[in-house]
Amino acid sequence: MKFRLLAGASVLTVTVALSGCSGGSDDKAGDGSGGGRSELTVWLMRDSVSATFQNEFTAGFAKTHPDIDLKIQIQEWDGIGQKVTAALASNDAPDVIEIGNTQVAQYAQSGGLLDLTDKKADLGGDAWLKGLAEPGAWQGKQYGIPFYAANRVVVYRKDLFQQAGVDPTAIKTRDQWIAATEKLNKDFQQGIYLTGQTWYALAGFIWDEGGDLAVQKGGKWTGALDAPEALAGMEFYKKLQTLGKGPKDADEANPPQAEVMAKGKVAQIISVPGGANVIAEQNPALKDTLGFFPIPGKTADKPGAVFTGGSDLVIPAASRHQDAAYTFVKELTGDAWQKRLALAMSYVPNKTSLASAVASDPGAAAMAVGAAEGRATPNTPGWAAVEAENPIKDYMTAALTGRDMKQEAAKASEEMTRAMNSAS
Structure with a gap:
């Protein structure tokens, strides 16, 4: 799975002169060990x-x-x-x-x-x-x-953090992150812009709690959003998401969160570092104000888990x-x-x-620090079917808009179970 916005550039162009896109060649030479070409x-x-x-x-x-x-x-x-x-x-x-x-x-x-x-x-x-x-x-x-x-990190505004008296280097735990974001969330400024369906970020919070998106039991994959650990991860997501004005029924691409931050009223987003390039392109005045830190973990001894x-x-x-x-x-x-x-x-x-x-x-x-605690989605060919339907997003919106979280989590887990096993 590839992130398309990376730290070096928002768009990279590769130009090569090649003949077609066929597969292997027809040469009958050796294997590269010296016995032929x-x-x-x-x-x-x-x-x-x-x-x-x-x-x-x-x-x-x-x-x-x-x-x-x-x-x-x-x-x-x-x-x-x-x-x-x-x-x-x-x-x-x-x-x-x-x-x-x-x-x-x-x-x-x-x-x-x-x-x-x-x-x-x-x-x-x-x-x-x-x-x-x-x-x-x-x-x-x-x-x-x-x-x-x-992987994702926190992209933040250095000037807004300084104005709020927040030292980003001192944010080592999720509790410290919440406290800092509360200070940043004032007047017309959003402490964080986090949409309701940024499910990769939710996955990290679930992993921090010791849960997972799905688990394998007896050779069968089962959705696990209704496990206590996963529900705790969603509770943290909800707490963080309310410290901004992100839409509860959209993901980070609708509208593109970097473009939202470029408008000047957002203190931080969860993004790959390349998001900073988009922000600077949209609003050059912000180019030198952007910084990065790893997504904090539950305790100070290790960063938060992230999707790799x-x-x-x-x-x-x-x-x-x-x-x-x-x-x-x-x-x-x-x-x-x-x-x-x-x-x-x-x-x-x-x-x-x-x-x-x-x-x-x-x-x-900052990515490298988080990558040490990096994880991937459940390792099953059936996961592609889950992402195609993505009941996780609907669950998150339901949880953020006041519906019964446990009930909605169980419903989404059932849909994930069906998708994974029908595809496998």
């Missing part, structure tokens, strides 16, 4: 890397692996699901594909991906971000290799050059290129041990 076809998604980074990596890869001809083909996010499904079922699949981290399970279930479990140690898998590594696995086997991550978006790299089982494909994956997800990618794109690197690589980037640094 391999032509390696790789699908990367639009905006995942910049043209500059792509060129640097391609040149570096050619120098260290002269027996592999690398062809990177940029794919569009719209319609990619059907395209990947078709490629995995064909005899002409590309050799490496970038896919959203929460999509790995559905492709692994089809049997179209190469099992890379025995490569985890070689790739430093013990240090991978949990929010990328866990959804990259399916039924105990690792298919997706963490590529990069992004980002991508994994997979190798199709039908790849004709699996050894060369693994060489590519190992290079791009290795420490050296991960550090360069993180700085170039303001991403969170794929390992917790590399967090210091983005220390000079305030937005990415």
Whole structure:
């Protein structure tokens, strides 16, 4: 699952001269191990890397692996699901594909991906971000290799915080966050702009309470919004949401929350750091007033749990050059290129041990702190059906508008259960 607004730029353009978007090549050379040349076809998604980074990596890869001809083909996010499904079922699949981290399970279930479990140690898998590594696995086997991550932080107005006497560096707990937001919520100013259906933020609060969106029991997935822990997460969401004027029946895209903040009357939003770029584009006067801090947790010893978006790299089982494909994956997800990618794109690197690589980037640094407590949506192919219907959003609106929270949570959980198991 990919966030489209990242810290480096709100829109990134990648231009490459490539022939078509076909799958694997027809060369009969070796696997890149020195016994002959391999032509390696790789699908990367639009905006995942910049043209500059792509060129640097391609040149570096050619120098260290002269027996592999690398062809990177940029794919569009719209319609990619059907395209990947078709490629995995064909005899002409590309050799490496970038896919959203929460999509790995559905492709692994089809049997179209190469099992890379025995490569985890070689790739430093013990240090991978949990929010990328866990959804990259399916039924105990690792298919997706963490590529990069992004998650939400608090984007705030430094000037409004100063005027209210609020020190953002002192906000370490959710209680402190509420107290600070109450101070900021005055006159015509919103302490926070939080819509009623920002369900990724709700997921984090539920995880903080020890709950989950859904749980697996006896091989069956069941919605869990009516569990006590999940209800406690919703109670906190409700408390925070009332400290602003966000609509209770819309998500953060309707209207775009960064555009709302750009109007000058909002002290903070929950967003990926790239939201700050949109705010500055809409209102240049705010460019130097924007800062970031991790979403606070229940206690000061760790930040709040966040949904980890980002991508994994997979190798199709039908790849004709699996050894060369693994060489590519190992290079791009290795420490050296991960550090360069993180700085170039303001991403969170794929390992917790590399967090210091983005220390000079305030937005990415705040993301990296939160990423250590990152999670993903329930790891089931059926989750796509839940997001398509998204009863979570309707539940949140109902809870925020005075309807019985527990009753509405039970109703939404039943709908989630049906969706997950009918799809699986």
